[in-house]
Amino acid sequence: MLIDEIVGWRAGLDDLLARFAHRFGRAEPRRQALTYLVGLLSPLATKNGWTLAEAAGDTTPDRMQRLLNRSAWDPDAVRDDLFAYVSEHLGHDDGVLIVDETGFLKKGIKSAGVQRQYSGTAGRTENCQLGVFLAYAGPHGRTLIDRELYLPRRWCDDAARREEAGIAASVGFATKPALGLRMLERAVTAGLPARWVTADEAYGQDSKFRTWLQQQRIGYVLAVPCNQRVPTSMGSSRPDVLAAAAPPLAWKRRSCGDGAKGPRLYDWAVASLPGTVDGYGHWLLIRRSITDPTDLAYYLCFGPADTQDEQLIRVAGTRWAIEECFQTAKTEVGLDHYQVRRYDAWYRHITLVLCAHAYLAVTAAQAKKGAPNPMTASFPSHSARSAVSWHT
Numbered sequence: 001m002l003i004d005e006i007v008g009w010r011a012g013l014d015d016l017l018a019r020f021a022h023r024f025g026r027a028e029p030r031r032q033a034l035t036y037l038v039g040l041l042s043p044l045a046t047k048n049g050w051t052l053a054e055a056a057g058d059t060t061p062d063r064m065q066r067l068l069n070r071s072a073w074d075p076d077a078v079r080d081d082l083f084a085y086v087s088e089h090l091g092h093d094d095g096v097l098i099v100d101e102t103g104f105l106k107k108g109i110k111s112a113g114v115q116r117q118y119s120g121t122a123g124r125t126e127n128c129q130l131g132v133f134l135a136y137a138g139p140h141g142r143t144l145i146d147r148e149l150y151l152p153r154r155w156c157d158d159a160a161r162r163e164e165a166g167i168a169a170s171v172g173f174a175t176k177p178a179l180g181l182r183m184l185e186r187a188v189t190a191g192l193p194a195r196w197v198t199a200d201e202a203y204g205q206d207s208k209f210r211t212w213l214q215q216q217r218i219g220y221v222l223a224v225p226c227n228q229r230v231p232t233s234m235g236s237s238r239p240d241v242l243a244a245a246a247p248p249l250a251w252k253r254r255s256c257g258d259g260a261k262g263p264r265l266y267d268w269a270v271a272s273l274p275g276t277v278d279g280y281g282h283w284l285l286i287r288r289s290i291t292d293p294t295d296l297a298y299y300l301c302f303g304p305a306d307t308q309d310e311q312l313i314r315v316a317g318t319r320w321a322i323e324e325c326f327q328t329a330k331t332e333v334g335l336d337h338y339q340v341r342r343y344d345a346w347y348r349h350i351t352l353v354l355c356a357h358a359y360l361a362v363t364a365a366q367a368k369k370g371a372p373n374p375m376t377a378s379f380p381s382h383s384a385r386s387a388v389s390w391h392t
Contacts, residue, residue, distance in 0.1 A: 013037060016359050020081040029071040032063055033352065040333045040356040047334030068345040075344075075351035079146060082355055083190040086145055089362040092138035095194035096315055097187055098322040099180035099203050101150070104129040104336050112165040112343040113151045121326075131350065132176050134183040136192060137321040140369075143361035144325045146186060147350045148179040149343065166342040177206035188216060196303070198319045201225050204300055214280070219303030221285065221315040226298060230284055231274055232388050239298035242271060242388055243286045250390040251288065254310060256317025264317055265290060270309045271388035281305040284388065285312050309391050329357045 017034050024030040039052035049061035049068075058064075103119030105128045112129070119128045134146035155161060156173040174182070180203050187194070197220045203209050204222030213220045226240040246269045255263035266287045273282040282302055289295035301312050329335035333356040338349040 012363060013041070013359060016085060016355060019085055020078040020355075023077045023081070024071075024073050026072075029067055029073055032067045032071070033073075036064065036067060036352055037356050037359075040353060041359070044334075047337040048339045068340055068348045069342060073348075075347045078351050079354070080186075080190065082145060082351075082358060083187065083192060085355075085362070086136055086143060086358055087190070087192050090136060090138055090141045090143065090358075090365055091193045092140055093193050093195065095136055095138040095192065096196045096198060096318045096321075097184060097192070097194045098135040098137060098319055099132065099184065099197070099199040100135070100319070100322045100326075101130050101132045101176060101202075102326045102335075104131065104338075110164070111341045112167060112346055113149050113155055115152050115154065117152065129346075130176075132179040132183070133322065133326075134180070134187060135322040135325050136187075136194070137318050138193075141361040141365040142321040142325055143358040144322075144329055144354050145192075145358070146183040147347070147354065148174075148183060149346050150174075150176055150179060166344050168343075171343070175206075177203045177209045181209055181212055184213075188218070195219055196221065196315045196318075198222065198315050200319065204228075210300065210302070214302055217278075217280065219301075219307070219315070221299050221301045221312055221319075223316075223319075224298050224300050226296070228298065228300070230300070231282075233274055239284060239286065240296070242284060243269070243288075243296055243298070246271070246286070246390055247392065249392040252309070253290070254313050256287075256313050257320065259320070264320075267293075268309070268313050270312060270391040272391070273388060276305055279305050281307070283307075283312060285316060287316065325357065328360070329353060332360065333357050 017037065021030050024033065035056045036052060039055050040047055042055055044051050044055060049064040053061040053064050101120065103121035103126065105122065105126055106114045107127065114127060114129050116125055116127050117130060118125050119130065122128070130150040132148045132150055133144050136143060136145050151167070151171065151173060153173050180199065184197060197213055197218055199222050201223045204224040205228055210220065210222065224239065227238055229236045230239055230242065250269040251267045253265060254268050255265050257264055267290060269286045271284045273284055275282045280302060285299040285301050287297040299316055326335070333353050335350070335353050338346070340346055340349055
């Protein structure tokens with residue numbers, strides 16, 4: 001790397017750190033936080049306390065561990081500063097907030113929230129921690145912006161384990177959708193520009209999750225299972241039943257965004273659902289595999305009544321952005337490389353990782369400034385009527 005590239009890279013990182021430097025009461029933890037960020041962004045194979053310390057020239061990981069376990073700083077305040085950083089550099093009115101979880105495989109029983117539980121990351125039940133995350137995606141870039149550690153009930157009810165892991169008495173049990181809503185409310189309160197929210201079935205089938213977004217007049221495209229009850233003009237039904245009755249003209253082949261191998265093409269059908277209020281409507285969006293027509297996915301949608309079908313399809317496709325964020329955060333900035341057990345230390349490591357990940361996203365956005373906005377293209381939309389009104 002040329003010396004001017006090094007200087008420019010460090011200058012950009014100093015700009016990010018300057019946003020939350022005041023969150024540290026003393027110079028030593030402030031410098032250590034910058035050292036930690038530099039280590040996370042370095043090309044180390046693993047990024048735990050030992051390797052980060054060695055890269056910084058330390059003979060022990062004591063200073064790295066002190067930053068995560070004992071130094072006086074508030075990771076939630078740093079996260080709030082991160083909101084402002086992302087809003088300034090990546091914010092766009094067509095932004096989408098994405099909620100999803102990822103697993104962190106762990107050995108033993110000491111790490112906060114660890115137990116044998118299903119991990120979508122591993123695709124099976126494993127001894128792991130689960131983190132619920134919020135990502136921001138827009139025309140300028142995508143990045144992780146918030147995090148919550150899921151604590152199973154058995155952890156919340158075990159006073160001894162809670163004390164050993166440093167879990168405050170004020171921290172109670174919360175479902176994953178409740179954790180997701182907690183993060184969405186913070187992002188909305190912070191003023192991040194976003195018109196849409198998308199998430200998988202675990203969140204889409206939660207009525208409180210959907211109702212809160214409707215009350216805030218925030219559009220959503222949320223995956224739901226095939227047996228989700230859906231209102232129609234003839235009573236409630238199931239998405240798979242409605243899909244089987246969709247007329248041939250209702251299906252349109254569309255891309256929901258570009259993947260590693262080009263456009264992600266599927267056949268899509270959209271049906272209007274009853275319940276339009278104050279200029280906002282409800283829809284059922286169905287995705288069908290081109291190669292396997294029996295492979296279908298279903299989404300409940302809410303948004304401005306004039307929302308076009310292609311916009312719903314693009315928002316549905318945006319959910320993959322958080323999977324890409326997880327992948328880059330794990331491979332590039334050590335999201336899952338931590339070796340901490342305490343509840344507060346988990347939040348501190350993850351928050352600094354989010355800062356490093358956002359820095360990469362902002363740097364990439366600045367490199368490609370001027371790229372066209374793929375989320376504001378205009379498409380025609382039509383409608384027809386049956387038990388639901390299919391768009392043809």
